[in-house]
Amino acid sequence: MKILRSTVFILTVLALTSPLFAQEKKPRVSPHETVNATVDGAKITIVYGRPYTKDPKSGEKRKIWGTLVPYGKVWRLGADEATILTTDKDITIGGTAIPAGSYSLYLWPEEAGAKLIVNKQTGPWGTKYDEKQDLARIDLKKLMVDKQADQFTIAIEGSTLKLMWEDVVYSAAIAGKK
Numbered sequence: 472m473k474i475l476r477s478t479v480f481i482l483t484v485l486a487l488t489s490p491l492f493a494q495e496k497k498p499r500v501s502p503h504e505t506v507n508a509t510v511d512g513a514k515i516t517i518v519y520g521r522p523y524t525k526d527p528k529s530g531e532k533r534k535i536w537g538t539l540v541p542y543g544k545v546w547r548l549g550a551d552e553a554t555i556l557t558t559d560k561d562i563t564i565g566g567t568a569i570p571a572g573s574y575s576l577y578l579w580p581e582e583a584g585a586k587l588i589v590n591k592q593t594g595p596w597g598t599k600y601d602e603k604q605d606l607a608r609i610d611l612k613k614l615m616v617d618k619q620a621d622q623f624t625i626a627i628e629g630s631t632l633k634l635m636w637e638d639v640v641y642s643a644a645i646a647g648k649k
Contacts, residue, residue, distance in 0.1 A: 501527075501550035501623075508627035511647025513560035517576070517625050520550030524621045524637060535637040536580060545588065545600050546578045548634070549623060553577075553600075555593055564589070564632060565609040565643035574606060578634070578641070584613045585641045587634075611641040 506517040526533050533539050540546045548554045553575040562569050569589055577588040577600055587609040592601060611634070620635040627633070627645060634641040 503551070504625075506625055506627060510562065510627065510630055510645050513558050513562045513571075513647040515562065515627060515645070516557045517554065517627075518557075519548065519554035519576075519623075519625055520552065521622050521624065522550040523623075524619070536639055537582065540578075540580055542581050544579070545602075546580060547600070548576045548578045548587075549625075553590075553593070554625070556589070561648035563644075563646050563648055564607075565611065567607045567609045568648060569607065575600075579608065580641075585611045585634075587611055587632075587641075587643065609643055611643050614640045614642065616640055 501520040501522040503518065503520050506515075506519075508515050524532055524535060536542070554577075555573055556569075556576050557573040558569065558571055560571050562571075564587065567589075573593045575590040575592050577590060579586040579588060589606045589609065590600065591604045591606050592599075616635075616638055619638050623634075623636040625632075625634055630645055632643050632645045
């Protein structure tokens with residue numbers, strides 16, 4: 472009986488004090504966004520973190536392409552968790568078939584262009600990339616623009632997937648598979 476009372480007492484104390492030890496959620500440095508679009512009957516959703524050009528600690532403007540996001544290396548395509556693409560129907564991106572399902576997106580930037588990496592893993596932290604899980608690597612067009620994007624932005628405009636940040640827009644055609 473004494474053991475039972477001790478156990479009940481300990482469990483009660485733990486239940487009452489555990490909220491005191493819970494970590495406070497800090498606001499994210501990079502807000503997250505969800506992009507929803509329907510292209511040729513396919514419902515497409517992209518969930519991603521939107522880092523800023525300005526350094527969150529110093530407020531200084533950072534050089535993005537080739538510096539913060541180095542050329543010739545995989546970038547997690549956004550901030551925090553891996554960027555997730557979900558489609559309810561088969562689609563193509565840049566002419567490459569992507570079956571219905573959910574995928575992590577990464578980017579391989581180069582000076583002249585970039586490759587969008589569609590990876591079969593979902594749920595990993597953004598930096599836990601496994602090349603063996605790649606479904607496809609898709610060539611993106613690079614366009615230099617005058618209007619600077621101060622925050623990383625993914626958009627689906629009509630039938631074009633766009634990745635915009637700093638003075639660069641990477642893009643590829645997106646279509647429902649027929």
